Amino acid sequence: MKFFIDTAEVEEIKNAVEFGIIDGVTTNPSLIAKSGRKFEDVINEIVKIVDGPISGEIKATTTNCDDIIKEAEEISKINKNMVVKIPMTPDGIKAINVLSKKNIKTNVTLIFTATQALIAAKAGATYVSPFIGRLDDISTRGMELIEEIATIFRNYDFKTEIIAASIRNPLHVVDCAMLGADIATIPYKVLMQLMSHPLTDIGIEKFKKDYLNSNK
Ligand code: E4P
Secondary structure, three states: OEEEEEOOOHHHHHHHHOOOOOOEEEOOHHHHHHHOOOHHHHHHHHHHHOOOOEEEEOOOOOOOHHHHHHHHHHHHHHOOOEEEEEEOOHHHHHHHHHHHHOOOOEEEEEEOOHHHHHHHHHHOOOEEEEEHHHHHHOOOOHHHHHHHHHHHHHHOOOOOEEEEEOOOOHHHHHHHHHHOOOEEEEOHHHHHHHHOOHHHHHHHHHHHHHHHHHOO
């Protein structure tokens, strides 16, 4: 299972990369806006830190097929690792068809149904990003979507990889791993939660106390 970090905060990416377990990065317009920086500045820094797929999303105002293709070509030229993130729309699908034939990597975002994932895979998307957390937020089981997409892609041997997105907690990561999502894109806070357990902290404290007592 690959881990991507889901952030546009360069310091978080630098810290996460030090663990040696980060395979790529995903950003979106909201994460870039939260960083308070320009898309190009953030992406140009990220490509120097991570040697793996880096998803940069087209402008939220770019909606027609020809404009999507044009902008995707520009994003893909930034660096060999760039993956163009495109929202799941009919124009987006048309554009992905063209881009896949030009070997431009795409990540279809805002996937909320298995049919959307199937269409994106048929269009030649490199990745699909089903949003688990946002489904859970509206009382729909996001994990069922991961299971459906994983089954469909396995049945037909699609090469499109599943990026489990909108991850909110460590159990999302565990469940995605059990269901066979290829990738989890994880916010920094959740990445740190994956490593910690209160019993580990208590155990370390006890070992320390016992060691110091026996070495007085
Ligand atoms: C990543 O590709 C998505 O844009 C991101 O995971 C969305 O997460 P959110 O639902 O917490 O905004």
